[in-house]
Amino acid sequence: MGMKLAWLVAGATAGVVVTLLVKAAVGPEPQTLRAPPPDRTDALRLAELEQENEKLRTAAGALRQKAAQLVATVAAQEEQLKAAEESGPMPGKGVVQPEKPPATLAAPTEEEIKAEMKAFGGALGQIIQGGGEEAKKRLRELLARGGKPLIQALVAKFEDDTTDIGARVVVAHALAQSGDPDALEALKSTLRDPDAGMLMHRFASHGLAFSDAEGLETILSFTAHKAEDLGARANAAFGLARRGAEEGIPLYMATVDEAIENGDPAGLQYLGGVTLLGKKAYPAMRERLLTYKEPQALLTLIEVLKARGDKGAIPNLEKLAYDSGRPVAIQKSAEAALKVLRENAK
Secondary structure, three states: OHHHHHHHHHHHHHHHHHHHHHHHHHHHOOOOOOOOOOOOOOHHHHHHHHHHHHHHHHHHHHHHHHHHHHHHHHHHHHHHHHHHHHOOOOOOOOOOOOOOOOOOOOOOOHHHHHHHHHHHHHHHHHOOOOOOOHHHHHHHHHHHHHHHHHHHHHHHHHHHHOHHHHHHHHHHHHHHHHHHHHHHHHHHHHHHHOOOOOOHHHHHHHHHHHOOOOOHHHHHHHHHOOOHHHHHHHOOOOHHHHHHOHHHHHHHHHHHHHHHOOOOOHHHHHHHHHHHHHHHHHHHHHHHOOOOOOOOHHHHHHHHHHHHHHHHHHHHHHHHHHOOOOOOOHHHHHHHHHHHHHHHOO
């Protein structure tokens, strides 16, 4: 029943109630009491009847006055009800609308899954650089639609040795970015398993290093300290540094130092990864201007600090530029960096 119809019924009911109240209060219309015929000489009886008749008229008038007051009261209440209707439903009197059940998301088709995973893989470089928010959002929406079966299928694909290496890297990052507890546990279990192998350790640690999920510090620290593979340790240490963990940058730079000292080609890649850590990594980079001997590593450090405009590197660059024991190419590179930083400081 709509609000207007409800108030209409209430008004009609009130009118009936008032009518009944009036009739009950007033009673039947008092009949005119006739005097006895003149031939009745009982003067006393006539006087009594006239007195009683007067009392009845007085009582009827009082009752009619009371009924009028009741009518006025009900009318005022009806005006209040109308005002309440115009201003909105009264508390507790409005029509309660049932909550709509959440819309059921259609499960993604196989074609949709392939297309979305391809798009996510294409955005992986942006994610590593600290962006790719739209790609992460779309991935999570896809996984929400697919639910646990899709997560399980991705985990199986990640663990399948016949899966292409590039695809496994993308799947590892998808599981890490999903935020799903089962997906994260699959990656963490891989890192805990010493028999999982070097590639699996690297895939899982790289994915988790760029995840924003909470509670990953423990597994990242365990891997950074305990993993046999240097690559897995570097990935995990980077993840800690990215999260702002106190031990993150020292651990990461230690893996960079180890790789460069061992002549590992990946050392320069690890060194380049320092650029993703922002200003908090500058002090460690400045320090290595004076400790690194490997020319390519030094040139990388110089170029990175120059490009970042790190004026705090000027003192160590001066020492490097005027160190006759250094290769000429290193000295010239340091001089060029000094010129740029000094000009920017003006």
